[in-house]
Amino acid sequence: MLSQPNLLDNLTVVLFQPKFAENVGSTARACANLGCPNLKLVQPPAWDLERAAPLATGRGKEVLHSLTLHPDLPSALSPHHTVYGTTARTGGWRKAIRTPEQVAEDVAGKLAAGHQVAVVFGPEDRGLSNEEIDICGQLLTIPTASEATSLNLSQAVLLVLYEWFKASSGKRFLRTTPPQSRLCTHEERETLLTSVQEALLRLDFFKDDNAAYWMLPVRRFFQRFELRRHEFNLLMGICRQVKWLATRTDTDRHDP
Known part of the structure; x- marks a missing residue:
């Protein structure tokens, strides 16, 4: 079997509220099989x-023991x-969904350039909610036969990691020119989107009662490009102004 270590060092698998510890063990094994050492658990019940x-077996136990809660x-x-x-699930708020294969080249380039990439998997019985999907930003789905769409958690992780x-x-020797400033983190991107939403509300661009829905196209727009820290500072300044x-x-309107 061919072995290519360290290809997915900058990738993290995030399991949100995984119900069964056994599935976490199998996921750790899948991560080890494909060279992804980073595993996070969020609110495991x-x-x-x-x-x-x-x-987890063998090398999977190393992933298991180094995971973070x-x-x-x-x-x-x-x-x-x-x-x-x-x-x-697709439709409704769940638009612009791609397959792991369709984003694989883009992900590979990001990982080779040192970008930190995360992929989030929801609970085994219900998957991610609309609110959780909204936090993630970009969406993936794994094509299956229409009569059997449910995958075991570790199977889903393995399929995604395999494509990436x-x-x-093919990207292992890629070298890139250092950027002007570092990439923004997910936290910084969310801070900016919150500020954009507040600014648009102040302008009455959309109303309070369904602001999250009307922000979806704005979120998708920002997910189409890599936001860097100097650009973040510029856009935050515009929002403040x-x-x-x-x-x-x-x-002025209310002054006599």
Whole structure:
């Protein structure tokens, strides 16, 4: 069997509220098989290392023992530059969904350039909710036969990592020119989107009662490019100025 170590070192698998410790063990094995050493658990309801370990086997136990636990999804994702959420359901708010293969070359390039990428998997019985999907940003789905769309958690992880491992094999010697400034983290991107939403609300661009829905196209727009720290500072400054001008206009309007 061919072995290509370190290809997915900058990739993190995030399991949100995994129900069964055994599935976490199998996922750790899948991560080890494809060279992904980073595993995070978010709010696991019944985490038990002893139940997970037999399913991890060999090198998977190394992944298992180095995993980290997190109280919520935003804190788990905060240091990452690009975040993918996985879903078996489509339609409604779940648009612009791609397959792991379709994004593989893009992910491989990001990983080779040192970007921190995360892929999030939801609970085995229900997957990620709309709110959790919204936090993730970009969406992935794994094509299956229409009569059997449910995959075992570790199977889903293995399929995603396999596509990205294949694409990364051709990027292992890629060298890039250092950027002007570092990439923004997921936390910084969310801070900016919150500020954009506040500015648009102050301008009455959309209304309070369904702001999250109307922000979806804006979120998708920002997910189409790599945001760097100097660009973040520029856009945050624009948002602050817009909110200041909106406040000033409101004051002038109500002054006698």
